[in-house]
Amino acid sequence: MQSFLTDFIDCVNAFQRHPQCTQKYCKRVRKGKVICRFGFPIKLKNISKFECLYDDDENLIDVKFLPAINDRWMNKHIPEHLLTWRANTDASMITSAVAILF
């Protein structure tokens, strides 16, 4: 039987690592530039932080959580969810009522 850690590493690499960007899978042209439609490679970040978004009248409309990232090809995930679901998942922290609706 595989150890918990070995199983987790296998799941992360099988389901959460973005494969090489290709024309058929994820490359798209936006504003004249070829980009990955999933946003890979992700910009590395040493620290986690919250980002506040305001409307034109400077009212707070949303707060986003931007986690620290040390692997530019790894999708955000929750380990417990990944190990039970055993497929690709995407996870984001709920930071507002608006985030729940969309």
Ligand SMILES: [Zn+2]
């Ligand atoms: Zn891609």
